[in-house]
Amino acid sequence: MNINDGADAPYWNGLADGVLLLPRCGGCGEWLWPALSRCGTCGSEEIQWTERAMAGTIFSWTRTWHRFGFTESLDLPFVSIVATVDDCGIRLLGRLDDPDQIDPLIGEAITGRIGATRVEGRDIPTIIWSRG
Amino acid sequence: MHPLYGTTAVAGIGMRQYRRGASPLPEQGVLAEAIRAACADAGFDPAEVDGFVSYGDDKNEPVRLMPALGTRELKWSSVVWGGGGGGVAGAFGLAAAAILSGQASAVVIFRALVEGSSGRLSAAVMAHHLNDHMLAAGIVAPAQVCAIRANRMYEHHGVPRSVAEELVRASYYHGSRNPEAVAYGTELDLEEMRSSRWIAEPFRLFDCSRENDGAAAFLMVSAARARDLKKPPVYLLGCANGAEKGWGDLLENDDEALYPTAGFRPIARRLYAETDLSPADIDVVQLYENFSAQGVASLIDHGFCTYENVAEVVRFDNLIAPTGTLPVNTGGGNFAQGFIHGIGTAYEAVKQLRGESANPVPGARTCLLAGGPGAPTVSSAIFGNEVP
Numbered sequence: 001m002n003i004n005d006g007a008d009a010p011y012w013n014g015l016a017d018g019v020l021l022l023p024r025c026g027g028c029g030e031w032l033w034p035a036l037s038r039c040g041t042c043g044s045e046e047i048q049w050t051e052r053a054m055a056g057t058i059f060s061w062t063r064t065w066h067r068f069g070f071t072e073s074l075d076l077p078f079v080s081i082v083a084t085v086d087d088c089g090i091r092l093l094g095r096l097d098d099p100d101q102i103d104p105l106i107g108e109a110i111t112g113r114i115g116a117t118r119v120e121g122r123d124i125p126t127i128i129w130s131r132g
Numbered sequence: 133m134h135p136l137y138g139t140t141a142v143a144g145i146g147m148r149q150y151r152r153g154a155s156p157l158p159e160q161g162v163l164a165e166a167i168r169a170a171c172a173d174a175g176f177d178p179a180e181v182d183g184f185v186s187y188g189d190d191k192n193e194p195v196r197l198m199p200a201l202g203t204r205e206l207k208w209s210s211v212v213w214g215g216g217g218g219g220v221a222g223a224f225g226l227a228a229a230a231i232l233s234g235q236a237s238a239v240v241i242f243r244a245l246v247e248g249s250s251g252r253l254s255a256a257v258m259a260h261h262l263n264d265h266m267l268a269a270g271i272v273a274p275a276q277v278c279a280i281r282a283n284r285m286y287e288h289h290g291v292p293r294s295v296a297e298e299l300v301r302a303s304y305y306h307g308s309r310n311p312e313a314v315a316y317g318t319e320l321d322l323e324e325m326r327s328s329r330w331i332a333e334p335f336r337l338f339d340c341s342r343e344n345d346g347a348a349a350f351l352m353v354s355a356a357r358a359r360d361l362k363k364p365p366v367y368l369l370g371c372a373n374g375a376e377k378g379w380g381d382l383l384e385n386d387d388e389a390l391y392p393t394a395g396f397r398p399i400a401r402r403l404y405a406e407t408d409l410s411p412a413d414i415d416v417v418q419l420y421e422n423f424s425a426q427g428v429a430s431l432i433d434h435g436f437c438t439y440e441n442v443a444e445v446v447r448f449d450n451l452i453a454p455t456g457t458l459p460v461n462t463g464g465g466n467f468a469q470g471f472i473h474g475i476g477t478a479y480e481a482v483k484q485l486r487g488e489s490a491n492p493v494p495g496a497r498t499c500l501l502a503g504g505p506g507a508p509t510v511s512s513a514i515f516g517n518e519v520p
Contacts, residue, residue, distance in 0.1 A: 008265075012264070033382075033383060033385050034382060034383045034385070059284070059384070060280045060281070060283050060284040060287075060288075060384075060391075061280065061283055062276055062279035062280045062283060062332045062333055062334075063330075063332065063333040064270060064276055064331075064332045064333075065329065065330035065331060065332065065333075066273075066275070066329075066330070066331045066332065068272045068273045068275075068276070069255075069272065070262075070267060070272040071270045071272055074270050077330070078270050080269045080270050080271050080276065080280070081269070081280075082280060082384045090385065091383070091384050091385050092265070092383075093265045093266060093268070093269035093271060093383065093384060094268070094269050095268075095269055095270060103333075105287075106283075106284065106287050106288050117267065117268045117269075117270070119267045119268075124264050124267055124268040125268070126268040126269070
């Protein structure tokens with residue numbers, strides 16, 4: 001659960017520095033997510049962390065109305081999405097601005113900015129997406 | 133024929149179920165009662181049980197059950213990996229593996245859940261999966277995880293949302309007529325269901341299973357031994373457990389075609405191939421519904437319908453005993469019979485095939501049991517009251 005000791009540590013450190021870094025195999029070029037230490041396709045252990053724009057499309061979504069534990073810092077309702085990042089196809093979990101409670105559409109273009117989500121006294125870097 | 137085909141059988145069943153938080157005994161005490169009831173049902177001395185199998189993070193380590201049961205010797209204790217209810221059917225396959233390989237001879241499959249002893253199940257399930265990617269997105273509960281998948285199934289794959297209600301209604305219809313169900317004697321109020329509060333879209337409260345306190349136990353022995361015991365044997369005909377490439381705990385990066393499924397496609401393929409049965413040979417289905425849409429996805433995965441004809445098949449009239457062609461959750465399922473991490477669906481599978489169900493399916497010879505849909509590792513089994 002510690003943010004900076006897993007294979008995805010460069011992702012979290014990237015967000016903290018204001019950039020989206022995603023892992024790609026240096027051997028076969030495949031994008032790897034969840035992050036790994038070794039590519040299961042070609043066996044290479046060379047992982048290239050590559051910057052991508054915070055641009056993508058909505059893959060799926062839900063709007064949460066029930067107050068679940070660990071979401072205390074979020075105003076209800078809130079929209080969570082799975083976003084497909086452009087130019088790599090990796091899907092990321094994130095949140096979507098929902099000022100008018102208009103249902104998201106699968107395939108809709110979105111852009112992201114880096115914010116944070118407060119959970120149990122910790123600020124987790126978070127990509128907050130919005131339409132257009 | 134596959135080694136699992138008709139070679140072991142469930143010989144006895146026992147269940148104790150209460151409202152959540154209302155168990156009169158701590159978890160281990162309720163479980164010991166259910167196990168003794170399963171042994172009494174079979175006319176079997178509980179001291180002779182020499183193996184135990186559970187799934188989904190049950191906290192009752194078998195060695196600790198020995199004093200209460202008078203167990204003489206423990207020879208097998210194992211658990212199916214996985215944090216959801218995906219392992220409920222796989223547990224029977226594991227017990228059969230112990231018996232067929234000679235490592236144990238009388239194995240109890242069990243699941244116990246008493247909130248006062250081990251806390252909320254939903255929290256235990258999520259402890260497997262929670263990470264900062266999910267916390268940052270506000271995704272912290274099974275309902276939300278399954279809701280995201282459900283929206284993709286409805287919007288992208290064209291499954292009409294109305295079918296989920298048909299499945300919920302069928303579970304409640306059966307539960308209202310089952311004296312052992314939490315919903316016994318109460319008719320589902322359609323208006324109340326349709327206007328119940330949102331939990332996580334597309335799920336309202338009535339799309340979600342709700343937890344109970346209790347325990348259920350199943351005594352499994354070889355087929356030959358089962359024929360000498362008190363109750364008619366319910367044979368295990370096949371069991372499959374696992375996942376395929378492109379599925380399971382991938383931070384929502386599952387293969388695009390698999391994403392909206394419940395994970396059962398490889399399981400169903402194996403199960404039908406190894407039993408030489410097909411969906412047309414299944415007389416009744418006991419389906420773990422953690423959430424309504426996942427129950428529908430489970431039926432699609434097992435080949436009972438497709439994205440195209442799901443609305444023709446998943447109809448209330450078609451899902452209810454005794455007249456429907458696809459009777460589902462004849463005890464009430466997780467929604468209406470009760471929810472002890474899905475073990476009640478297996479209990480009803482055995483009752484139905486013994487002719488003891490409150491909602492009998494005339495002439496039923498086979499019953500498919502599908503584990504917790506959408507879990508990273510899932511399982512299904514086929515039971516029969518004869519070996520076709």
